[in-house]
Amino acid sequence: MVVMAGCAGAQTAAVASGPTFVEMSHQAGVDVRSWSGDEDTKSILETTGSGAAFYDADGDGDLDLYVVNGKVAIEHDRYRPLSHDVSPPEDLSTVHNTLLENTGDGRFEDISFASGTAHSGWGQGCVSADYDNDGDADLFVTNFGPNLLYRANGDGTYAEVAAEADVHGDEYSTAAAFADYDNDGDVDLFVGNYVDLDMSTAVLPGEGKWGITRGIPSSPPPEAFDGQPDMLYRNQGDGTWVEASASAGLNVRRGKALGALFWDYDGDGDQDLYVANDAMANFLYTNGGGGTFTEEGLLLGVAYSEGGVVGGSMGVAAGDYDGDDLPDLLVTNYEGQTATLYHNEAGYFADLSFPAGIGLRTLNPLQWGALFLDYDNDGDKDVFLANGHITAGLERDYPQSRYGQRNQLFRNDGGHFIEVTDDAGEGLQIAKSSRGAASGDYDGDGDVDVFVVNRNDTPSLLRNEAGNRNHRLEIRVEGTRSNRDGIGAKIRVVCDNVSQTRELRAGSSYLSSHSPWLSFGLGPCDKVEEVTIRWASGGVETFRGLAADRTWKIVEGKGITAGPETRP
Amino acid sequence: MTAVVRPCAMSLMAAFLLGSCQPDASEVAAAVDAGVVLAEEGKFSEAKEVFLRAISLDSTYAEAHLRLGYMHEVADALAAAKREYAIAARLDSSMAAAHYNYGLMLAKEGDHQNAADAFNRAIDILAVDPDSALAPLPHYCLGLIHAARGEYDDALQAYNRALEFSSDLPYVHNELGKVYKQRDQLEESEAAYKRALELKADLLGAHYDLMTVYMRMRRPDLAAKHKRLFEQFRDQQGG
Numbered sequence: 001m002v003v004m005a006g007c008a009g010a011q012t013a014a015v016a017s018g019p020t021f022v023e024m025s026h027q028a029g030v031d032v033r034s035w036s037g038d039e040d041t042k043s044i045l046e047t048t049g050s051g052a053a054f055y056d057a058d059g060d061g062d063l064d065l066y067v068v069n070g071k072v073a074i075e076h077d078r079y080r081p082l083s084h085d086v087s088p089p090e091d092l093s094t095v096h097n098t099l100l101e102n103t104g105d106g107r108f109e110d111i112s113f114a115s116g117t118a119h120s121g122w123g124q125g126c127v128s129a130d131y132d133n134d135g136d137a138d139l140f141v142t143n144f145g146p147n148l149l150y151r152a153n154g155d156g157t158y159a160e161v162a163a164e165a166d167v168h169g170d171e172y173s174t175a176a177a178f179a180d181y182d183n184d185g186d187v188d189l190f191v192g193n194y195v196d197l198d199m200s201t202a203v204l205p206g207e208g209k210w211g212i213t214r215g216i217p218s219s220p221p222p223e224a225f226d227g228q229p230d231m232l233y234r235n236q237g238d239g240t241w242v243e244a245s246a247s248a249g250l251n252v253r254r255g256k257a258l259g260a261l262f263w264d265y266d267g268d269g270d271q272d273l274y275v276a277n278d279a280m281a282n283f284l285y286t287n288g289g290g291g292t293f294t295e296e297g298l299l300l301g302v303a304y305s306e307g308g309v310v311g312g313s314m315g316v317a318a319g320d321y322d323g324d325d326l327p328d329l330l331v332t333n334y335e336g337q338t339a340t341l342y343h344n345e346a347g348y349f350a351d352l353s354f355p356a357g358i359g360l361r362t363l364n365p366l367q368w369g370a371l372f373l374d375y376d377n378d379g380d381k382d383v384f385l386a387n388g389h390i391t392a393g394l395e396r397d398y399p400q401s402r403y404g405q406r407n408q409l410f411r412n413d414g415g416h417f418i419e420v421t422d423d424a425g426e427g428l429q430i431a432k433s434s435r436g437a438a439s440g441d442y443d444g445d446g447d448v449d450v451f452v453v454n455r456n457d458t459p460s461l462l463r464n465e466a467g468n469r470n471h472r473l474e475i476r477v478e479g480t481r482s483n484r485d486g487i488g489a490k491i492r493v494v495c496d497n498v499s500q501t502r503e504l505r506a507g508s509s510y511l512s513s514h515s516p517w518l519s520f521g522l523g524p525c526d527k528v529e530e531v532t533i534r535w536a537s538g539g540v541e542t543f544r545g546l547a548a549d550r551t552w553k554i555v556e557g558k559g560i561t562a563g564p565e566t567r568p
Numbered sequence: 569m570t571a572v573v574r575p576c577a578m579s580l581m582a583a584f585l586l587g588s589c590q591p592d593a594s595e596v597a598a599a600v601d602a603g604v605v606l607a608e609e610g611k612f613s614e615a616k617e618v619f620l621r622a623i624s625l626d627s628t629y630a631e632a633h634l635r636l637g638y639m640h641e642v643a644d645a646l647a648a649a650k651r652e653y654a655i656a657a658r659l660d661s662s663m664a665a666a667h668y669n670y671g672l673m674l675a676k677e678g679d680h681q682n683a684a685d686a687f688n689r690a691i692d693i694l695a696v697d698p699d700s701a702l703a704p705l706p707h708y709c710l711g712l713i714h715a716a717r718g719e720y721d722d723a724l725q726a727y728n729r730a731l732e733f734s735s736d737l738p739y740v741h742n743e744l745g746k747v748y749k750q751r752d753q754l755e756e757s758e759a760a761y762k763r764a765l766e767l768k769a770d771l772l773g774a775h776y777d778l779m780t781v782y783m784r785m786r787r788p789d790l791a792a793k794h795k796r797l798f799e800q801f802r803d804q805q806g807g
Contacts, residue, residue, distance in 0.1 A: 215645030299795050301780050306746065308776030308798060336676070348783040355750055360716050364678040397647045400677040 020375065020409075020420075021427035021450070021462040028442075029108045030451070031458040032098045034435075035088065036070040039392040039403065039456055041219040042079050042205050045144055045197060046070075047390035048124060048174060048258070049368070049455040051436025051511025055128035055137050057115070058101060058156055061563075063440045063515055065100040065108060065451060067459065068123035068141060076199045086456075096120040097141065106443050106463075116158045117150055119143075125436065125511030129178035129187045131235060133484040140189060142173035142511070147191065151239075167241050171228045172197050177507030179262035179271040180483045180536050181248075182234060182291045187483045187506070189233040189241065192257025192275055195225035205393075218393055222278040222312070227254035230275065234291070249293040255283060259316040259370075261508040263327055264490065265344060269538055271488050274302065276313035276331050299348070302329060305340045306351040312337060315437075315510030318503070319372030320344075321356075321381040322415040325492075325501055330358075332367035332385060332510065335401060339367050339385060341417075357417040358383065358410065365405050366390065369437025369510040373448050376411065377470035377521030379500055383410040383417055386452050386510065388433030404431040407452060407460075427462040434460070440515030446472050446549060446566030448519055453512075471522040471548040472566060473531075477504065480556040481537040488536035491518055495525035495548070522548050531560075596626045603635055612642050630660035637669060649673060657686075664693040668706050680713045687713075704733035708740050715747055723747050738768035745774065749781055757781050770801045 025031040037046030050068035057064040072088040072095055073079070089095065096118040100108035112118035122144035128137045136152035146168040150158035162168035167189060175192035182188065203210045203224055206217035210224035229251040233241040245251050259276035266272065266286065273285040273293060281303040285293035297303035305311055312334030318327045326344035333339060339362040342349040353359035362385065369386030376382065387405040394401040409424045410417035421428050432454035439450050447464040454460060473493060477486030485506065492501045502518045522528070528546040535541075535556050543560045546552060551563030603618035616639035622632040637652030650673035656666035671686030687706035694703045711726030724747055730740050741764035748757035761778040764771055775798040782791035 212644070215640075215643055215648065298799070299779070299783070299791065301783065304776060306777065306780075307742075307773035308802070309773070336678075345784065348780070350780065350784065354716055355718060360680075360718075363716070398677075400679075 020424040020464065020466045022425055022465055023427040023430060023460050024106070024463045025459050025461040028106060028461050029110070030065060030067070030100050030461050032067060032069075032100075032110070033086070033458050034067070034069055034453050034455060035072045035095050036455050037072070037074055038079075041391040041393070043074055043197075043199065043202060043219050044195065044222065044225070045074060045122060045172075045199075047219060048194070049433075049435030049511070050123050050453055051125040051369075051509070051513075052438045052451050052453050052459075053126045053128050053139070053513035054438045054440030054442065054451065054515045055139075055513065056516065057099060057128075057137055057139075057152075059136055060102075060104075062102040062104055062444060063442045064102045065438075065442070066117070066126050066128070066139060067098045067100065067451075067453060068126050068436075068511070069095055069097050069120075070122050071095065071120070074199060078199065078204060093120065097123050097126075102442060111156070115156060116160065119148055119160075121145060124172075124174045125176055125507075127176045127178055127507035127513040128516070129487060129506040130484045131178065131187050131189070132239060133186055135484065137485075137516075140167075140176050140178070140191075142176050142191060144172045144197070146170055147173050147176075161239075165239060165241050166243070167191075167231075167233050169193070169231060171231075174258050174511060175260035175275070175507065177260050177262050177273075177505070178485075179273075179487055179505065181232075181262065181271045181273070181287060183270060183536060183538075184235075184237070185479075185481060185483060185537070186235040186237050187485065187487055188235045189231075190260055190262070190273060190507075191231040191233070192255070192260045193228035193230055194258060194278070195222055195256050196228050197225060214394065214398060216394055216397060218391055222256050222280075225256070227256040227277070227280070229254055230257055230260075244291065248291055249295070250285065252295055253281075253283075256280060258314045259331070259508075259510055261316050261318055262488070262505055263318040263503060264488070265318070265327055265329075267326070269534070271536075274316060274318070274329065276316045278312050278314065279334075280310060282311075282313050282331065301349040301351065302331075302342050305333070305338065305353070309337070311340060313340075314368050315370035315386075315508075317370040317372045317383075317508055318505070319381045320501055321372065321383075321412060323380065323498075323500065325499070327501075327503060330370050330372060330383065332370045333362075335364060335366040335389070338362045339370065356415065357419075361408065361410070361419045364400055365408065366401075367408075368435045369407075369452065369512060371437055371439050371450065371509055371514075373439050373450070374519065374521035375409065375448055375464060376466065377447060377472045378523045379470075379495075379498060379521045379525075380412040380415075382412045384408070384437065384439070384450055385410075386434035386437040388435065388455060390433075392433075402431070403433050405433070406431050407434055407437075425465065427460065430460055432457045432460065436510050436512040438509060438512040438514050440517075441474070441519065444564075444566070448515075470524065471526045473520045473522060473528055473546065473548055474517050474551040474563075474566070475520070475531065475533075476517045476551060476553045476563070477533065478553065478555045479535060479537070480558065481539065482535040482556055485516060486535065486556070490534045491520075492530075492532045492534075493520045493522075493528055494530040495520075495522045495528045497529075498525070517551070594626075596622050596629050596632065599625065600629070600632050600635060603632075607635070607639065612639055615639055616643075628659055630656045630663055630666065633659065634663065634666050634669070637666075641669075641673075646673060646676060650677075657689075662693055664690045664697075664700070664702055664706075667693065668702060668709075671706065671709060675709065675713070680716070684710060684713050698733065704730035704737060704740070707733070708737070708743070711740075711743060715743065715750075720747050720751055736767055738764040738771055738774070741767065742771060742774045742777070745777055745781075749777065749784075754781055754785055758785070770805070772798060772801050772805065775801065
């Protein structure tokens with residue numbers, strides 16, 4: 001079967017056993033409560049929650065964390081009274097987005113106000129990239145309302161310049177991703193927009209056809225709204241942007257975007273774009289070069305699930321799960337719909353959710369954050385899903401529609417996924433209404449950790465305690481002809497004659513963004529034969545004989561340098 | 569609705585329209601008959617009230633619970649529907665429709681094992697009534713459960729058993745197409761989807777899946793044809 005392709009060289013590696021993820025949010029000082037209106041949602045605005053980004057905000061070589069927040073309540077008389085399990089703070093100015101600086105000892109310090117990033121609003125997602133190529137990480141935040149572009153000043157502070165740069169918009173913005181789609185050396189910005197929501201006229205629970213779900217008054221679904229056009233901002237390289245969605249071929253149909261990522265699915269060296277739309281067809285924009293895209297998700301098999309079933313698509317992840325050097329796609333969906341695993345078959349995609357072991361186990365959960373990650377460092381892509389319902393109002397009558405749901409972990413076993421949630425430690429037994437999920441090695445011990453935003457609750461910082469029993473390699477890149485972050489670079493690592501490829505991207509999962517440094521689990525192999533990087537500029541470089549369990553930095557055209565060893 | 573049971577929903581009206589008991593002169597039976605007429609006219613709220621009244625007259629009248637379950641299901645009150653189907657099955661263990669519909673509700677909740685048990689009970693009951701319009705449906709639903717579990721041999725067996733009762737069920741041919749596709753039997757898959765479309769030309773899922781089969785067979789011309797048909801019918805159906 002195709003699903004088994006590329007598995008002949010699979011490494012036999014030490015299998016992680018014992019507790020795998022431990023929840024550390026309080027100990028690490030990141031237990032800032034997220035707010036998104038009422039648990040018993042009355043508006044669709046309260047359902048989407050928010051995301052987070054792991055990135056190096058201060059350039060000191062470790063991962064900091066930005067967490068987006070919403071509001072305690074919708075400020076409109078049509079949406080009172082509220083019901084909260086936990087009383088909101090009296091001082092609502094304490095509810096804001098949070099920038100947490102990694103202090104290097106497993107803890108974080110809140111520098112939101114000092115940095116100038118403590119925005120209060122209906123925050124949705126975030127993504128980081130050095131958009132002006134000046135050597136420090138900038139940040140884009142989506143909102144219901146004007147978005148935010150934080151330009152790093154280089155001294156730990158940011159200037160908010162969205163309006164000045166004309167990338168603020170005023171839609172219900174959700175997903176965002178940076179990539180150099182026109183290959184001119186700087187990253188451009190895609191912003192996905194959700195539904196056309198007018199708080200003064202939107203259907204209320206109990207009203208009409210859209211205010212009832214399974215006989216229960218509830219917030220209206222996305223089908224009750226029109227979609228909004230997405231935005232594609234082309235970076236002009238001088239701090240200004242041009243909104244180019246029309247000329248680029250986007251928005252032939254209006255979508256209801258919740259997830260998006262840039263990827264080179266066809267291996268032709270440019271960045272294509274996938275947009276997950278809620279309750280309608282998803283879009284696959286194939287980059288034709290010259291700054292234009294063609295939407296062909298339907299024909300290529302990624303618009304819907306098998307049977308043409310439309311999904312409440314939310315989160316997206318791309319990665320080569322079966323080792324055939326073709327990036328595959330994972331999309332999270334609503335309850336009763338399964339997460340969809342699209343296998344890249346070089347020219348189209350096949351929905352292999354059920355044969356690959358994902359389908360049956362995800363029929364019930366309502367999935368949001370989607371991660372391909374090698375949690376056990378055995379060299380293949382495992383799967384992490386962040387789950388939780390949109391409302392607390394259903395589970396009284398429908399126990400299977402629980403508001404708080406466990407997240408899920410699937411171990412990749414030769415291209416087939418086995419759910420290991422029950423055995424993955426106490427961190428995976430937490431049942432909250434999860435939303436965004438971001439991955440990164442925040443404690444620098446050589447294995448990938450996960451941060452999860454939980455709606456109307458404290459987050460989950462899941463520290464990986466077992467993955468680094470195998471060997472690993474971390475690659476950090478810096479572009480010179482390519483954009484400085486190296487976004488769009490593809491890195492192929494060969495160890496013991498087994499190869500794996502990763503593509504560096506900014507923005508994926510659900511409203512979130514992962515570590516900008518690529519991690520390669522190596523299993524028992526401790527000496528890398530070859531690392532090949534194909535830059536977004538088209539340049540290709542190869543390096544040989546690298547030691548494992550170390551961070552390596554590659555600067556385009558200038559060679560490779562060894563960084564610190566991975567601490568066990 | 570779950571991917572497993574969505575195609576099963578087409579059986580709701582089929583099972584509902586089956587007369588499951590002989591005419592009875594009692595007031596309860598008359599009430600149920602009246603409720604059935606109202607439901608057939610699309611007056612579901614009124615029918616629901618009539619069935620509730622019948623139950624108030626005789627809470628052990630299984631068919632009243634079954635019919636009330638249908639009305640709850642029409643109103644998307646699935647928890648209530650499940651309760652009524654369970655009561656009907658308990659009151660009359662020989663009522664195949666009650667077991668079948670209870671199985672549907674369990675499957676929608678993701679309780680596939682108990683759903684399969686309920687479908688098997690319906691199959692056992694219907695073994696003595698092979699001409700019943702309900703007869704193929706629990707086999708079909710069992711096939712969906714087997715397919716979701718990757719038990720493709722069992723799925724094929726269940727679907728073919730359903731077709732033995734009635735060969736003209738487009739949804740069953742459609743699901744056969746999926747199983748053959750997962751087993752890389754592309755020609756068999758193509759044939760099954762084409763048969764489904766012969767029986768129901770606007771079956772969206774068949775057009776979509778046939779499009780993907782043709783992409784896999786490297787027949788982009790035929791894939792494009794079924795893409796157009798999928799889009800045409802999708803737009804007509806308000807998708």
